[in-house]
Amino acid sequence: MFFKKKNINGKTFNQYIRYKWMRVIIETMGLSMNLFMNGIKSNNYNIPDIQGKKIKTGSKNMRKSGFIFFIILLLLVPCVCLGVETNESAAAGKVTVTDVVIDPSVLMTGDVGMVTFTVENTGSSNVAISDAHLISKDITVLNSDIYLGSRTIGAGTTMKFTFTILANQPENIYYPAFYLNYKDAGSLRYNIPVRVEEPQLAISVAGIPETYSKGVTSKINIQLGNAKSVNMTGITVIPSGEGIQCNRTSFFIGDLGPHTEKSVAFEIIPSVTTNLNFNVSYTCGMNSHQTSYSIPVVLGTDKLAAEPILNNIEVTTGTSGSVLSG
Incomplete structure (x- = not known):
């Protein structure tokens, strides 16, 4: 005979079977205890058997039978409970x-x-x-x-x-x-x-001159490094600075894998002494991150700039002005 596991009166099949068995055992234990106690009170006691007939027995036999029956039922209780639990545990083990x-x-x-x-x-x-x-x-x-x-x-x-x-x-x-x-x-x-x-995107700048010349184009290389184990995506670099013109308003780098680096070049034309800022934004998964890097832009004389030298020049001064020849 096969049983289908379903809910019965709000209980699962195993819970229902356990409930029925426990109820039968408890009722039978009550009967056995009654049999045992009545065997003590009287010498003779008539109890109904399964067919409704009367069975007459002595008090000693009644006490002995009731006690043995009670012990057997006590042994059956954990067997029934463990049997149901074992089935549930076996299923959960899968x-x-x-x-x-x-x-x-x-x-x-x-x-x-x-x-x-x-x-x-x-x-x-x-x-x-x-x-x-x-x-x-x-x-x-x-x-x-x-x-x-x-x-x-x-x-x-x-x-x-x-x-x-x-x-x-x-x-x-x-x-x-x-x-x-x-x-x-x-x-x-x-x-x-x-x-x-810890969130960290390494930023470094190469080719920084000691001084900048006003109105003169300077080239700066930005290097971005990912020293972490996570993939950084959507990396964007935005330069900014008062009195600075840049050939790019922003630069999209894209993804930067773990332990990799990328570089991007910017050309700037400064007009005043200021700070050049690079604002970097990126994402890791669903999370947005930002970091920045600043370098000072100081106007002065470029030591590497060429100085023109004129040789063999003759200056003649007349009524209409000076004449250079040579």
Whole structure:
């Protein structure tokens, strides 16, 4: 005879069977205790058998039978409970975490990220879940109560659990724990490593002259380096400075992979002594970051500039002015 697992009066099939067995055992234990106690009070006691007939027995036999019956029932109680629990535990043992995705894969301090767990039920029975949590004493989980409701992972199916986290800790590796709590079979725990790094985009400038000449074009090379383990995307460099003309209002570099660098050249024409600022914006995952770099622009005489020298020049002064020849 085959039973289909379904809800009966608000209970799962295993809970219903357990309830019925316990009820039968409790009622039978009450009957055995009654038999035992009445055997003590009287020498003879008539009890109905299954067919409604009367059975007459002595008090000694009644006490002995009632006591043995009571002991047997006590032994049956854990057997029934463990039998049902074993079935639930066996089904839950087929549930496992098959994939974890952290986006971005490395978080900057202060970044918000997403952690998605893929859970698969490889067994042939449905598994009921009461709730799921991501717990950490270091990483803040922004939606810790999102999976409080019960749900069921069907046999041979997968289910995803996504949590939003805030990396509000200094650079380190942290290990939050994913808990999947079953209705009737304990829980599943799965720890994951989350790497947090300090936000840092290295900026350097090459070819900086000691002084700049007013109205003269100078070339400056900006180098950007990513010394971190995370991919930086959407990198844009914007130059600015009072009294400075630049051949580019902005420069889009794009992506900068881990442990790589790129360079971009700017041409500027200063008119006053000022500061030249390079504002750099970029993203890591869903998080935006900004940094800046400034260099002083001081007007003066360019020591490397050519000085014209005139030789063999004769100056003749007349009534109409001076004449140069040579």
